[in-house]
Amino acid sequence: xxxxxxxxxxxxxxxxxxxxxxxxxxxxxxxxxxxxxxxxxxxxxxxxxxxxxxxxxxxxxxxxxxxxxxxxxxxxxxxxxxxxxxxxxxxxxxxxxxxxxxxxxxxxxxxxxxxxxxxxxxxxxxxxxxxxxxxxxxxxxxxxxxxxxxxxxxxxxxxxxxxxxxxxxxxxxxxxxxxxxxxxxxxxxxxxxxxxxxxxxxxxxxxxxxxxxxxxxxxxxxxxxxxxxxxxxxxxxxxxxxxxxxxxxxxxxxxxxxxxxxxxxxxxxxxxxxxxxxxxxxxxxxxxxxxxxxxxxxxxxxxxxxxxxxxxxxxxxxxxxxxxxxxxxxxxxxxxxxxxxxxxxxxxxxxxxxxxxxxxxxxxxxxxxxxxxxxxxxxxxxxxxxxxxxxxxxxxxxxxxxxxxxxxxxxxxxxxxxxxxxxxxxxxxxxxxxxxxxxxxxxxxxxxxxxxxxxxxxxxxxxxxxxxxxxxxxxxxxxxxxxxxxxxxxxxxxxxxxxxxxxxxxxxxxxxxxxxxxxxxxxxxxxxxxxxxxxxxxxxxxxxxxxxxxxxxxxxxxxxxxxxxxxxxxxxxxxxxxxxxxxxxxxxxxxxxxxxxxxxxxxxxxxxxxxxxxxxxxxxxxxxxxxxxxxxxxxxxxxxxxxxxxxx
Numbered sequence: 001x002x003x004x005x006x007x008x009x010x011x012x013x014x015x016x017x018x019x020x021x022x023x024x025x026x027x028x029x030x031x032x033x034x035x036x037x038x039x040x041x042x043x044x045x046x047x048x049x050x051x052x053x054x055x056x057x058x059x060x061x062x063x064x065x066x067x068x069x070x071x072x073x074x075x076x077x078x079x080x081x082x083x084x085x086x087x088x089x090x091x092x093x094x095x096x097x098x099x100x101x102x103x104x105x106x107x108x109x110x111x112x113x114x115x116x117x118x119x120x121x122x123x124x125x126x127x128x129x130x131x132x133x134x135x136x137x138x139x140x141x142x143x144x145x146x147x148x149x150x151x152x153x154x155x156x157x158x159x160x161x162x163x164x165x166x167x168x169x170x171x172x173x174x175x176x177x178x179x180x181x182x183x184x185x186x187x188x189x190x191x192x193x194x195x196x197x198x199x200x201x202x203x204x205x206x207x208x209x210x211x212x213x214x215x216x217x218x219x220x221x222x223x224x225x226x227x228x229x230x231x232x233x234x235x236x237x238x239x240x241x242x243x244x245x246x247x248x249x250x251x252x253x254x255x256x257x258x259x260x261x262x263x264x265x266x267x268x269x270x271x272x273x274x275x276x277x278x279x280x281x282x283x284x285x286x287x288x289x290x291x292x293x294x295x296x297x298x299x300x301x302x303x304x305x306x307x308x309x310x311x312x313x314x315x316x317x318x319x320x321x322x323x324x325x326x327x328x329x330x331x332x333x334x335x336x337x338x339x340x341x342x343x344x345x346x347x348x349x350x351x352x353x354x355x356x357x358x359x360x361x362x363x364x365x366x367x368x369x370x371x372x373x374x375x376x377x378x379x380x381x382x383x384x385x386x387x388x389x390x391x392x393x394x395x396x397x398x399x400x401x402x403x404x405x406x407x408x409x410x411x412x413x414x415x416x417x418x419x420x421x422x423x424x425x426x427x428x429x430x431x432x433x434x435x436x437x438x439x440x441x442x443x444x445x446x447x448x449x450x451x452x453x454x455x456x457x458x459x460x461x462x463x464x465x466x467x468x469x470x471x472x473x474x475x476x477x478x479x480x481x482x483x484x485x486x487x488x489x490x491x492x493x494x495x496x497x498x499x500x501x502x503x504x505x506x507x508x509x510x511x512x513x514x515x516x517x518x519x520x521x522x523x524x525x526x527x528x529x530x531x532x533x534x535x536x537x538x539x540x541x542x543x544x545x546x547x548x549x550x551x552x553x554x555x556x557x558x559x560x561x562x563x564x565x566x567x568x569x570x571x572x573x574x575x576x577x578x579x580x581x582x583x584x585x586x587x588x589x590x591x592x593x594x595x596x597x598x599x600x601x602x603x604x605x606x607x608x609x610x611x612x613x614x615x616x617x618x619x620x621x622x623x624x625x626x627x628x629x630x631x632x633x634x635x636x637x638x639x640x641x642x643x644x645x646x647x648x
Contacts, residue, residue, distance in 0.1 A: 072251035150358035163200035502541035509534030
């Protein structure tokens, strides 16, 4: 490329800002639609149904039981609370925050790459303008890469985006500190940033190691110089690992990670499995096709299938070691790949997710950077600079198109599970297949395709290790099809295995109530009391859920115990997640008790709530009031997390 005259510091800063805006523009073009998406997968327990997060208690959201995907990650829960205050209700605010973090990460990557290309060990190899253009190209490819979809379009992955931002900021601070005479301030910034990365996600436990390797690769001429800065790296290590110990020790136990889970996998089996997964990650970084949010990847239990991928991974590891001897800057990229993936893709099983694209968010730089550098060098060697930039722009545009297409599958639960089901291996028979089939069955029912949903629910029970939730989905499907005895037997079997499961108790009560209603049982029939007792047990186990309080109110209404029904529905309407139907029932019960004033006050409060927020559009018109003597028949097969008691 043609050389450019030296610029003044002010002009250089202006040019750097302009290039940063280019990176932001590419990122916005790729991910502009994401804030309009909905919750899916882990977003449901981590954000949508997280009572602590809903009331803004980020500390309890991170450390109070039960365990959920944001547990032990206080910085992530704090940031979700702050973005909710700034940008409104979830999931839009969470996704806006994720998008802003991704754009900030791309700008940080550009800044770090530009600095290391012009200072330290690589100083002098690139002119300032050439280094800026190369850093710009790396950042643009990375910000538009479809492998970033999980981190941007999946609200729960605030932890990945925020941890990456802190880690990149830590590398930037290390680079600035190495270039300054007084490094105490930059050391403090690097230490705080790396510790905050660990407080965002445990995967960044290797950040202190990568900090040492970054120092050697780009900032120090040899290991002796790195050793002279040992205090800096020691402080970073102590801060990071102390933070990790604090977060893990204070938070609830995680039954999805480790060797003693309900889907026991040995360290050896996980290592054999992850050999193929790592190559899959490398392939997606180089050729991002066939991506999906959920994979039905089999656990490898014997060495045979893992020999070829294992040898390839060992070869890549050997290449990384060789690069450290000859070209440490390339060696750092290999170290970033292996160290960042080590917590999830080595020997510690994560039984709920063998493959996760978000794990490649930063590690894919080990593939992206060499490809960009080699392609740029080849194009400049065999063509002109305009031709090289034309190819680069075309490549980035292609990534933008692919990213937008892949992001569409994260729009909502239906798109998410449709994609996972379409790309599953039909011959696979593992717990991950079970999860995909169960979720897709609920999606089909929500779309009105009950016949397909019921067929899928039946298939679900032929797959290995269905969870309690999936078994309850099957029971609800049986009830919907009129196979009432089988449905109740299925719920009773779940309760025999999980006697403290709130939804199982609630469904049992709902099924008993429907059975009593079908045979027109009198109010004094003991089956009504049996149903009410089961529902009351569900309320005791899940007091923050309005579903079972509404069901109890309907049972008491049928029995003619209107005072008890009103108390139950009043408790339901006081909960923040209460559905609109509960207000209608509460109003009707108050009027039957002759408390019209109370009913009017109820609606005045509801209308005031509507004026404060646009999220309660169902309060726009007051529905007609028709006191009932019996509740309508509930639809007991509906999407996950529906408010009806029979929702599978």
